[in-house]
């Protein structure tokens with residue numbers, strides 16, 4: 001049973017408690033095609049008699065309305081039924097099947113106006129029930145027009161409606177979100193005769209179309225491209241001449257350049273306002289002023305901007321601790337992530353608290369793929385290097401599965417990953433921004449953002465995947481020093497606090513150093529796992545990151561960092577080559593360290609990683625094993641050290657040096673550098689990109 005929101009303080013505006021018959025009749029007059037309004041059936045009427053609303057109470061209510069006395073605020077769903085605002089069948093589903101009792105602020109503030117047909121643009125924090133805030137009024141309004149639909153049509157033969165009877169269109173920017181909205185809508189209409197269908201890209205158009213044609217459709221939920229496709233297909237028979245509502249979920253995203261032209265095309269295929277009065281509802285956790293200015297002309301006069309977040313308030317939930325970790329080099333990123341996950345998984349186990357369930361965001365698909373390859377291949381240092389694909393039988397987090405989701409997977413894989421993650425108790429979803437908005441995965445305890453998000457809004461949406469529906473959660477942002485000053489600028493006014501509790505974040509991995517057992521273990525696991533990741537995955541990340549970091553002015557610093565990532569972090573012998581054209585486009589043509597040329601791995605089907613360069617040795621703790629360089633000659637990180645703590649012995653490779661496990665040895669790793677890393681973690685070490693310390697640190 002879901003926990004009702006405790007923070008809901010809003011009261012339902014007075015007009016919502018207007019006796020419903022008036023409300024429905026008024027609407028009935030306004031909508032041209034309306035012939036009937038909902039009247040309680042005999043059974044419902046009996047229920048109402050027993051309810052708090054008696055005839056006398058209704059009269060008293062009307063009098064209060066007349067003399068303009070403020071009503072008691074309505075915050076309970078059941079009161080929407082007892083006051084004939086929402087049909088009891090729907091409210092029963094809400095309270096009995098879905099377990100909801102109290103409205104959230106955005107629900108209380110929008111349902112009233114939306115039922116009256118007012119256009120609304122609403123902004124409310126992530127996970128506060130915006131989906132229901134638009135589903136409920138559009139469903140009730142469909143029933144107002146066609147009261148028979150209030151009841152399940154059991155025993156009825158043949159389709160309940162046709163493909164050209166669409167009353168409401170709900171548009172979402174991503175397929176997963178459209179599917180999720182449709183799921184919630186289907187749960188809500190369960191005891192009614194209203195039919196919900198989906199039209200999302202990536203699935204077989206014909207299958208979805210057949211369902212619409214066979215069963216008919218009242219509420220169609222979809223992504224812009226597929227909706228446009230279906231509505232413009234003269235053979236689809238899908239039409240919406242009686243459309244009375246259009247919802248744009250994640251409205252600000254749908255209005256950006258990527259989607260807006262398609263939305264406008266969809267609009268052109270729908271009846272004009274002169275032909276059919278239509279309501280527009282727009283919802284998002286982030287609504288910039290420009291968006292409101294832009295929609296002003298497209299919404300009906302008298303539209304309402306319902307803002308549940310004040311300008312001077314933080315756009316994220318105050319109960320969510322948010323930490324920022326600055327890593328020394330790019331090569332520290334994955335070890336820092338692994339250290340964090342390892343620590344939090346152990347913490348959850350020891351405390352017996354909520355199991356660790358995290359979403360890890362990267363800005364590019366290539367990074368998601370590489371990081372999830374590494375996380376899936378992790379093994380305790382005592383394990384050997386797994387099967388020929390690098391997979392381990394003994395993962396250090398046996399109860400925490402790693403899933404992957406991004407746009408390059410096919411829709412079946414995406415849906416499966418989302419479903420599996422939704423159902424799992426403990427898991428890590430490695431994700432691109434396809435799940436950043438709207439996705440409602442239950443019980444996510446951590447959102448970890450790797451690298452700077454593209455904007456403050458994106459940060460807000462990503463972190464909104466945790467702490468939903470009143471639950472707890474925490475956010476972590478792991479950036480490289482090179483991004484630090486940009487982070488201060490891009491993420492200003494967010495309640496981020498610096499965290500320096502993760503040891504692997506600050507180690508200078510290009511040098512020899514002594515590290516703690518915990519860091520040694522993490523580095524050992526990462527390096528061994530990285531060894532079996534195909535070089536091609538690394539090359540793709542290298543190129544993707546050059547694009548991601550195109551905003552960095554100091555190109556030499558960027559390339560120096562990128563090359564450390566390739567050689568030290570990934571164990572490649574030399575940094576990947578890039579084409580002359582790409583180098584020119586990114587203004588890298590003359591930058592020292594840039595390798596111009598092809599990478600043979602890009603032309604091979606499967607390269608198990610070692611060809612790309614020596615990589616790391618790796619049998620921590622075992623002693624004696626040299627590094628695993630591709631042919632044994634440039635092993636890197638041989639694990640001779642690690643007698644106690646595991647890690648990478650510094651003597652493995654002839655040329656590439658190594659990482660001494662545990663308290664000795666070192667993490668050399670730069671081609672030809674021999675030996676590696678001495679000096680204690682966090683010690684002096686000067687190859688990082690200096691932090692921009694100008695001005696006060698807003699994250700202190």
Ligand SMILES: Nc1ncnc2c1ncn2[C@@H]1O[C@H](COP(=O)(O)OP(=O)(O)OP(=O)(O)O)[C@@H](O)[C@H]1O
Pocket residue numbers: 002003004005100101102103104107124125126127128129130131132284285437438439440464465468469
């Ligand atoms: N009144 C309510 N009481 C309890 N839980 C609710 C209520 N309304 C919605 N929920 C639940 O809260 C969760 C978040 O709802 P929803 O996905 O609609 O949030 P949202 O505001 O659209 O978030 P986002 O901005 O991320 O899209 C869902 O699991 C939903 O079922």
